[in-house]
Amino acid sequence: MPLDLKSRGTAISHHPTDALMMEYAAGTLPEGFALVVATHISMCDECRARLHAFEAVGGALLDSAPTCEMGEGALARVMAGLDARPARSPAPVAPQSRPQPRPPARPRGLLPEPLAGYVGGGIGSVRWKPLGLGVRTAVIPTGGSATARLLYIPAGESVPDHGHRGRELTLVLQGAFADAEGRFGPGDIECAGTEVEHTPVAEPGQDCICLAATDALLRFRALIPRLAQPLFRI
Amino acid sequence: MLAVRDRADRAAFAQLFAHFAPRVKAFLMKGGTPAAEAEDHAQEVMTTLWHKADLFDPARASVATWVFTIARNRRIDAIRRARRPEPEDLPWGPAPEPDPADMLALAQDSARLGDALRALPEAQRSLVERAYWGEESQTEIAAATGLPLGTIKSRIRLALDRLRHEMKAT
Ligand SMILES: [Zn+2]
Ligand SMILES: [Zn+2]
Numbered sequence: 091m092p093l094d095l096k097s098r099g100t101a102i103s104h105h106p107t108d109a110l111m112m113e114y115a116a117g118t119l120p121e122g123f124a125l126v127v128a129t130h131i132s133m134c135d136e137c138r139a140r141l142h143a144f145e146a147v148g149g150a151l152l153d154s155a156p157t158c159e160m161g162e163g164a165l166a167r168v169m170a171g172l173d174a175r176p177a178r179s180p181a182p183v184a185p186q187s188r189p190q191p192r193p194p195a196r197p198r199g200l201l202p203e204p205l206a207g208y209v210g211g212g213i214g215s216v217r218w219k220p221l222g223l224g225v226r227t228a229v230i231p232t233g234g235s236a237t238a239r240l241l242y243i244p245a246g247e248s249v250p251d252h253g254h255r256g257r258e259l260t261l262v263l264q265g266a267f268a269d270a271e272g273r274f275g276p277g278d279i280e281c282a283g284t285e286v287e288h289t290p291v292a293e294p295g296q297d298c299i300c301l302a303a304t305d306a307l308l309r310f311r312a313l314i315p316r317l318a319q320p321l322f323r324i
Numbered sequence: 325m326l327a328v329r330d331r332a333d334r335a336a337f338a339q340l341f342a343h344f345a346p347r348v349k350a351f352l353m354k355g356g357t358p359a360a361e362a363e364d365h366a367q368e369v370m371t372t373l374w375h376k377a378d379l380f381d382p383a384r385a386s387v388a389t390w391v392f393t394i395a396r397n398r399r400i401d402a403i404r405r406a407r408r409p410e411p412e413d414l415p416w417g418p419a420p421e422p423d424p425a426d427m428l429a430l431a432q433d434s435a436r437l438g439d440a441l442r443a444l445p446e447a448q449r450s451l452v453e454r455a456y457w458g459e460e461s462q463t464e465i466a467a468a469t470g471l472p473l474g475t476i477k478s479r480i481r482l483a484l485d486r487l488r489h490e491m492k493a494t
Binding site for chain 1: 334337338341342344345346347348349350351353359362363366367370371374375384385386388389390391392393395396397399400405406407408409410411412433434437438441442452453455456457458460461462477480481484487
């Protein structure tokens with residue numbers, strides 16, 4: 091349960107902040123942001139370990155928490171409702187003391203879980219809406235105060251220059267983009283707050299596909315995106 | 325917990341109930357759930373612990389951590405009526421019998437983490453607790469406590485730094 095893991099040589103270099111990991115572990119993150127963080131964890135062993143550490147903090151807090159006495163007969167009621175669960179079947183043969191080496195990653199489409207479940211299939215089932223210059227978007231329905239969407243940016247094209255009224259998380263699924271904050275490749279996550287104003291540009295070579303979530307409308311500088319904004323909820 | 329998992333031991337379950345049910349109830353009430361509702365949910369959480377005991381892996385999480393995640397999910401599903409996106413399961417599936425050395429290391433780590441949390445300065449610990457107990461973002465904690473957002477962020481960061489430091493020192 092290390093709270094601090096060295097990178098295991100993955101190519102991912104931008105991870106969710108501690109604040110985000112804590113909110114995801116605590117279960118207080120709006121669903122749209124939680125979708126981005128959970129999808130990143132599916133792609134990043136380091137953050138899977140970080141999640142265990144942040145959940146362990148929750149466990150330690152619960153263990154030393156003040157108590158609130160249960161009502162009369164609560165235990166008896168719960169016990170009466172328990173199934174007679176059979177004793178556990180014996181462990182499979184050839185017990186091994188360590189987790190087996192990880193088999194080669196299952197071939198999977200571009201969209202890892204839980205994103206694939208939200209989209210209802212692979213990238214082919216996404217219904218894109220054009221934003222101009224070949225940039226396309228598709229909103230992913232989630233509850234709560236954040237909006238999640240897929241962004242498709244053709245190689246070499248850019249998302250119009252914008253600032254943020256709230257938080258924006260952008261996870262790269264394919265290709266790469268760069269802005270003043272750095273270069274973001276597959277699995278990388280950019281956490282932008284109100285202080286960030288940027289023009290993400292897709293690298294030449296491969297079209298860039300991202301999962302992004304925001305909890306407030308973006309502030310676009312140019313007029314055309316402002317007109318598009320109410321239409322596409324970006 | 326292993327007695328509950330491996331032998332469906334009801335007496336062992338009663339002990340876990342006595343320890344955790346009042347804590348889960350308090351946890352949910354601190355998040356704003358009324359007492360009667362929190363009582364029902366705490367009972368449900370303990371019932372889930374019984375039914376899903378097979379999934380408990382002592383080399384990956386302490387019992388307290390496991391109960392915490394069940395209670396957290398209950399709060400999201402039943403109380404906030406929201407969905408929780410979960411990361412993909414690892415392809416190697418459930419672990420075989422865990423190594424006793426791994427279990428011991430995890431138990432020791434968990435004990436140290438608990439000590440380190442208790443040793444935090446009050447101002448730091450209460451903000452970390454709030455971040456876990458409440459249904460609050462840091463911005464909402466700022467509104468509720470009257471502390472500036474920057475102060476909250478830096479206190480939580482200090483708390484995490486201290487915990488990391490404690491976990492590194494062997
Ligand atoms: Zn990561
Ligand atoms: Zn942005």
